[in-house]
Amino acid sequence: MPITAETAQDRAWHAATVARVLRGDVAAYAELVARHRDRLLRYAMRMLCDADEADDVTQETFVRAYRSLATCDDPSRFGGWIFSILANRCRTAGARRARREAVFVSTGIDVNDWPDYSESDSADTTTPSMERVEQALMGLNAVHREAFLLKYVEDLSYDEIAVLTGAGVSALKMRVSRAREFLRAALQEVTDG
Amino acid sequence: MAEDMDDTEALDAVEQQFVAQLRTPIAVDTDAFDARVMAAVQRERAFGRAGRRASHRMVAATTVAGVALAAVIAFVMIGGGVNRTAPEHPAKVVHSALSTVRFTLVAAGASQVAVAGSFNGWNATATPLRRIDKNTWAADIPLGAGRYVYQFVIDGHRWVPDPQAPRDPGDDFGATNSVVTVAGSGSA
Amino acid sequence: MMSRFIDTLVASLAAVALAVCIGDVAGAQGVAALQQLDGRASASLKAQVTSVADSVAHAGLPVAPLVDKALEGISKGADDNRIMIAVRGVANDLGIARRALGPSSDNELAAAVAALRAGSTPAGLTRLRKELPGRQLVVPLSVLASLIVDGAPAQSAIVAVVANARQRDDSGLLAYGRSVSHDIAGGVAPLTAITGTQAAPHALSTFKPAFTGGKTAPLPAPPKPKP
Numbered sequence: 123m124p125i126t127a128e129t130a131q132d133r134a135w136h137a138a139t140v141a142r143v144l145r146g147d148v149a150a151y152a153e154l155v156a157r158h159r160d161r162l163l164r165y166a167m168r169m170l171c172d173a174d175e176a177d178d179v180t181q182e183t184f185v186r187a188y189r190s191l192a193t194c195d196d197p198s199r200f201g202g203w204i205f206s207i208l209a210n211r212c213r214t215a216g217a218r219r220a221r222r223e224a225v226f227v228s229t230g231i232d233v234n235d236w237p238d239y240s241e242s243d244s245a246d247t248t249t250p251s252m253e254r255v256e257q258a259l260m261g262l263n264a265v266h267r268e269a270f271l272l273k274y275v276e277d278l279s280y281d282e283i284a285v286l287t288g289a290g291v292s293a294l295k296m297r298v299s300r301a302r303e304f305l306r307a308a309l310q311e312v313t314d315g
Numbered sequence: 316m317a318e319d320m321d322d323t324e325a326l327d328a329v330e331q332q333f334v335a336q337l338r339t340p341i342a343v344d345t346d347a348f349d350a351r352v353m354a355a356v357q358r359e360r361a362f363g364r365a366g367r368r369a370s371h372r373m374v375a376a377t378t379v380a381g382v383a384l385a386a387v388i389a390f391v392m393i394g395g396g397v398n399r400t401a402p403e404h405p406a407k408v409v410h411s412a413l414s415t416v417r418f419t420l421v422a423a424g425a426s427q428v429a430v431a432g433s434f435n436g437w438n439a440t441a442t443p444l445r446r447i448d449k450n451t452w453a454a455d456i457p458l459g460a461g462r463y464v465y466q467f468v469i470d471g472h473r474w475v476p477d478p479q480a481p482r483d484p485g486d487d488f489g490a491t492n493s494v495v496t497v498a499g500s501g502s503a
Numbered sequence: 504m505m506s507r508f509i510d511t512l513v514a515s516l517a518a519v520a521l522a523v524c525i526g527d528v529a530g531a532q533g534v535a536a537l538q539q540l541d542g543r544a545s546a547s548l549k550a551q552v553t554s555v556a557d558s559v560a561h562a563g564l565p566v567a568p569l570v571d572k573a574l575e576g577i578s579k580g581a582d583d584n585r586i587m588i589a590v591r592g593v594a595n596d597l598g599i600a601r602r603a604l605g606p607s608s609d610n611e612l613a614a615a616v617a618a619l620r621a622g623s624t625p626a627g628l629t630r631l632r633k634e635l636p637g638r639q640l641v642v643p644l645s646v647l648a649s650l651i652v653d654g655a656p657a658q659s660a661i662v663a664v665v666a667n668a669r670q671r672d673d674s675g676l677l678a679y680g681r682s683v684s685h686d687i688a689g690g691v692a693p694l695t696a697i698t699g700t701q702a703a704p705h706a707l708s709t710f711k712p713a714f715t716g717g718k719t720a721p722l723p724a725p726p727k728p729k730p
Contacts (some may be wrong), residue, residue: 145362146361156345160350160484181352185355261486262485263484274337
């Protein structure tokens with residue numbers, strides 16, 4: 123279910139839980155964390171393609187959201203609000219990682235670790251393995267990957283994505299189209315056997 | 316053509332499998348994750364009280380910023396630039412047929428550094444940088460007007476982008492390239 | 504009548520010779536570029552790249568970007584399949600760039616491909632050409648790509664690049680691009696960064712979100728970094 127298409131019951135729960143936190147019940151925030159952790163971690167992982175980075179960014183997102191909780195205009199839509207914080211942090215993390223990779227040599231990329239594309243031991247040659255999926259996703263640039271994930275994994279509408287990213291709908295459609303074109307080509311090797 | 320593709324077109328079978336894979340939850344120790352978040356949250360002041368203590372994230376961010384600043388200072392001290400108010404891009408924009416561009420990298424622990432890119436056929440050994448102090452490497456390369464993409468190659472096999480340069484969109488081979496743009500003469 | 508026949512024959516021979524020369528020039532440039540693959544690419548890869556290059560050259564587009572992409576992949580240890588995906592992508596993008604920009608230099612096309620890959624639409628490139636007549640677009644396109652990669656919405660980035668390109672030469676435009684990138688890396692929302700630094704020198708500014716996802720919930724400004 124899209125994060126923005128929650129039921130009235132969900133929205134009431136969010137409003138009530140946020141209100142408890144704002145009254146000083148810090149432990150209530152754990153309920154919000156538990157509710158949104160999986161979705162946020164998944165998005166961060168798909169965007170950043172690095173488990174440690176995704177963990178850090180998601181954790182940072184929850185802390186930032188807590189810190190600024192009083193400024194959340196509509197607590198009943200906490201899910202969409204915190205998701206937008208995460209998306210922004212993922213963009214910043216991507217830029218920061220590019221600078222870090224040269225300063226800290228030990229985290230540099232080693233192309234000798236490039237995975238072997240042959241998967242002859244796979245019984246089902248038509249289903250892309252998770253590793254192949256991740257490699258294909260990593261082949262997309264960040265803006266295309268973001269648009270594709272928001273559209274097809276998070277199930278947001280183009281209008282919702284436009285609000286989230288600040289990009290125009292037509293530009294978003296172009297990004298999604300290009301992402302699909304690239305992914306089709308990247309995954310074609312699997313179906314070609 | 317990409318611009319003709321209908322983005323509302325239904326996903327084909329392969330795409331659907333791809334998306335299904337992407338929708339699978341990430342395997343994580345949820346208790347440990349939640350505990351870390353709540354520990355960080357508990358360090359924040361509860362609502363109603365004034366002031367905040369700095370989190371570990373701020374300390375880490377300050378450390379990264381400090382290291383990046385050290386790299387910038389090293390670059391400036393080496394003589395790479397003049398009037399600047401921002402971390403410098405290695406491109407010097409000179410209106411002449413060839414511009415000399417200085418490429419600099421701070422790479423602790425490296426025994427050799429080279430630059431490879433669209434200006435040298437992506438040859439990972441043809442354009443070595445010289446060591447100018449313990450951790451800093453540099454090369455001055457004459458380039459004509461145009462846009463070039465490149466990466467540094469550390470110890471012959473580790474490819475890293477330039478932390479002080481713009482990034483090239485797309486990472487066809489799993490790593491983002493850096494960009495240097497050289498203006499042509501009479502380009503006003 | 505004989506003289507008219509001779510005139511026609513000479514004109515026809517001249518036309519054929521000219522066509523051959525043009526073809527030879529395009530072919531020669533392509534051959535020179537493809538020769539860079541000798542000793543580095545497998546025979547199979549070179550054949551595949553050559554096939555795509557032939558189509559590209561036939562369309563009047565430069566072959567060098569395809570060879571460059573192949574060399575990049577070879578150096579980075581990618582397999583042939585991966586390399587050809589990338590090479591075909593470049594070929595496709597060159598065609599889109601040419602249609603969007605009209606007659607262009609090879610450097611402009613390469614920069615336009617970067618802008619497209621960053622997320623600009625072809626219409627955005629056309630607008631750049633239209634709004635900056637007579638201007639070499641390598642630097643404006645390169646700055647545009649950089650802004651979008653850093654997170655600026657594509658349409659807003661085009662407007663900002665056009666506005667700044669009208670006020671600055673290429674040196675100044677590159678400086679503007681660097682300034683915006685630095686602000687965004689420092690936490691300024693991209694949309695704010697591209698408009699905030701339009702005329703002023705770089706300055707660190709407090710973080711302001713470009714979007715909130717919810718209704719109108721702004722994020723707080725983080726503590727200002729100590730100088």
